[in-house]
Amino acid sequence: MNPILILQTGTTLPRLAARHGDFPMWFARSAGLRRHEFVAVRVDAGDVLPTSSRAYAAAIVTGSASMVTERLPWSERCAEWLSDQVLGMRLPVLGVCYGHQLLVQALGGSVGWNPQGRQIGTKSLAASAQAKTDPLFGMAGSAFRAQTTHQQSVLAIPQGAEVLASTVQDPHQALRLGERAWGVQFHPEFSAGVMAGYIRGRSDRLRSEGMDPVQLLKECGPAPEARRVLQRFVSLARGGRL
Template sequence: MRRVLVLQTGTTLPQVAARHGDFAAWFMRAAGLSRHDVEVARVDRGDPLPAANRFSAVLVTGSASMVTEREGWSEHTAEWLAAAVQTAAAPLLGVCYGHQLLAHGLGGRVDWNPRGRQIGTKRLATAPAATGDPLFSGIAEFRAQTTHQQSVVVPPSGAQVLAHSSLDPHQALRFGPRAWGFQFHPEFSAGIMAGYIRGRADRLAGEGVDPALLLRECGPAPRARSLLRRFVRLSREGQI
């Protein structure tokens, strides 16, 4: 069976990495993949982008970078992703930064979320288009781990909204027959989410947000994780 390509676009907070590992490891654990099932390209460090059609699926991670910074590696990756979507070379799923990068590459607009930062375990709702979607079919509401300041403020032409939250109307988008983006983090465990809240505690308090309350609300998000597993399973079985 062909491997899954993980495009890693950054690295986590040092204190989170010490306890939980880094982005690629989270995706492998959450999706039920072994190290032999995956090829990782650190695009933020200049790793070359392989041909997408060599893989059963492509996953794009989050990042501490901002899409609006227009870094060279990021713009190059956005172009690669857009070409992969347009040619349907492989099923793609972008998460957080990866979600935004897909939208940017396809002509959407990414910017600072006008509703402000979203962080913590939050309740999301699906949109009407989710009914016929192979990933979201049968899901009405679900909890998910979130942490972001930028968002897809204008989706690319033809994109379908699949899920939304009170602070972000574009929590999940379908960009094409084989391409999805999640602003939320299906690869996060509750422990990783708590690590981010603790790591950002001073900043959150300065923004008038109570980190202690966010930690009390923090908990498992199995439905969100099941969306990642479903994407990987359907991709590897050739059903999407």
């Protein structure tokens, strides 16, 4: 069975990395992948993107501390690669946070600073009518909890994209971007402990932005349905059903 390709676009806070590992391990743990069942490519550090996708079952694009609007050279190369994968129907793709935004930009949508500011913490998402028949979101119900941390958002979706989930602060929390591509602004790979670590790690900044880290920590908790979205993507892709 071909491995899952994880395109790593950044790294986590040093304290979280020391305790939980870095992004690829979070995805692997959440999706139930063993070490030989995924391949991580550190695109932001100069790793070369695969010239052929035939060796992989699917691709996942991680989050990042970088901003898509910076249009960094490595990011632009990754966007071009993703466009080729999606439009050429080569690989199932799941973009997460930065990966979600990059996928949208690659397919003709737009990304920018969220006019309502930063969103962080465990939030309740509303699923759309289209989500009911979606392979990844069909069992999530009309509302589900998810871990979030981002300042930029998708401002305009590509032509033909479908909104699958939203919050008041971010109407494009999850999108279907073709037959085999999805983007989620939330983090299905985060545990509650990782989410709390981000809140603690950014507590001074959050206070300066008028948010209450103590209250955010009280609201922080598990988000099993969001994690199942990731698990369904991996399971369906590895089974050849995407």
